[in-house]
Amino acid sequence: MLRLLLVDEQRMFVEALTQYLSTESDLWVADSSYPSETDLLERARIAWPDIAVVDIAVLGTRVHEVLRRLEEVCPDVRVVVLTSTVDSDLAVRAARAGAAAWLPKERGISELVEVLRLVGRGHAWYPPEVLGEVLCALRREAGPAGTDHDPLAVLSVREREVLAVMAEGKRGRQIAAELFISVQTVRKHTRGILTKLNVHTQLEAAMLASSGGEMPALAETAVRALPR
Known part of the structure; x- marks a missing residue:
């Protein structure tokens, strides 16, 4: 509830x-x-x-x-x-x-x-x-794709880990289980990721991460698996 x-x-x-x-x-x-x-x-x-x-x-x-x-x-x-x-x-x-x-x-x-x-x-x-x-x-604030700017530089190590698992199509409880953290912590990190990357959805976050070259296989997985 x-x-x-x-x-x-x-x-x-x-x-x-x-x-x-x-x-x-x-x-x-x-x-x-x-x-x-x-x-x-x-x-x-x-x-x-x-x-x-x-x-x-x-x-x-x-x-x-x-x-x-x-x-x-x-x-x-x-x-x-x-x-x-x-x-x-x-x-x-x-x-x-x-x-x-x-x-x-x-x-x-x-x-x-x-x-x-x-x-x-x-x-x-x-x-x-x-x-x-x-x-x-x-998007203007996030900077254009294909530049030397790393869009993930603003994320903590844990937020990067959450984003990587998120891009595999896993949701809150699954992410929590894989990273051995609570569901509430996953929610907090997810909100932090969206805010820091200046995006609204998990799909956008995954696509932005992919454009920065940090997670090469991210975009295709995200398009298939994440909510739109």
């Missing part, structure tokens, strides 16, 4: 969403708030959610700083950002900060539930209307 923290300025929205999610057997709202930044961090520390669902209005232009502090308080949490407007600049900032998903509220609660389950399985999700700009921005 996924533990959720809901953070939104609109009390009615949070209450309606909490009531809807109570009917889903695999989702549990551990806490909710109508917040200040301090309240968000404190509630995350106590609730220790798997996923924090946060309205972009709470984060504003300080999205990177707030999400960085949230990760310090609760390292394993994955963030789904809700938005009432289409703002590709804020979407890029959220992606840079490591947000796993960016979902317009107009998409509806049923689609939110699907996204929560995807994120809970380690995937990421951004809508088509902002995805292009997000990917372009992150």
